[in-house]
Amino acid sequence: MSKHIDSYSKGFIIGAVVGGAIGAITALLFAPKSGEELRRDITEKSSELYHKAGNLAQDASYELSNVINTGKRKAEDIIYSAREQADALIANAEQTIKDARTKITTTKNTVTDGMSNLKAATSAGIDTFKDELQNGNKLS
Numbered sequence: 184m185s186k187h188i189d190s191y192s193k194g195f196i197i198g199a200v201v202g203g204a205i206g207a208i209t210a211l212l213f214a215p216k217s218g219e220e221l222r223r224d225i226t227e228k229s230s231e232l233y234h235k236a237g238n239l240a241q242d243a244s245y246e247l248s249n250v251i252n253t254g255k256r257k258a259e260d261i262i263y264s265a266r267e268q269a270d271a272l273i274a275n276a277e278q279t280i281k282d283a284r285t286k287i288t289t290t291k292n293t294v295t296d297g298m299s300n301l302k303a304a305t306s307a308g309i310d311t312f313k314d315e316l317q318n319g320n321k322l323s
Contacts, residue, residue: 192243200236207232 207228 192247196236196239196243199239200232203232203235204229 208225
């Protein structure tokens, strides 16, 4: 986009300078004046056109600089916003992972406790069964 603006500005400046010069020279050449007056008028008009072209170029440069600075600010705002969103996503992902680890640890502990209780119950059942077998053999 800045190339388009820059190209447009250059074209406008060149067109203004060339058009002004052609108009001024045409007016001076068709005016009934002496050679010395004509040369002096051409010199004055050329000087005026040169200064106008310089002012136009300066104005165009100033406008282009404003456009570029505005673009830079917008780009910086977009980058800042993207960084904030990325940081928020990372923080959410880290919290989700932490929550998942906590749930896994809790589930593991619950399963381990259940296995321990099952082992203890099974062992108690086996011991009771053995005792019953031994007591039943003694009674006979």
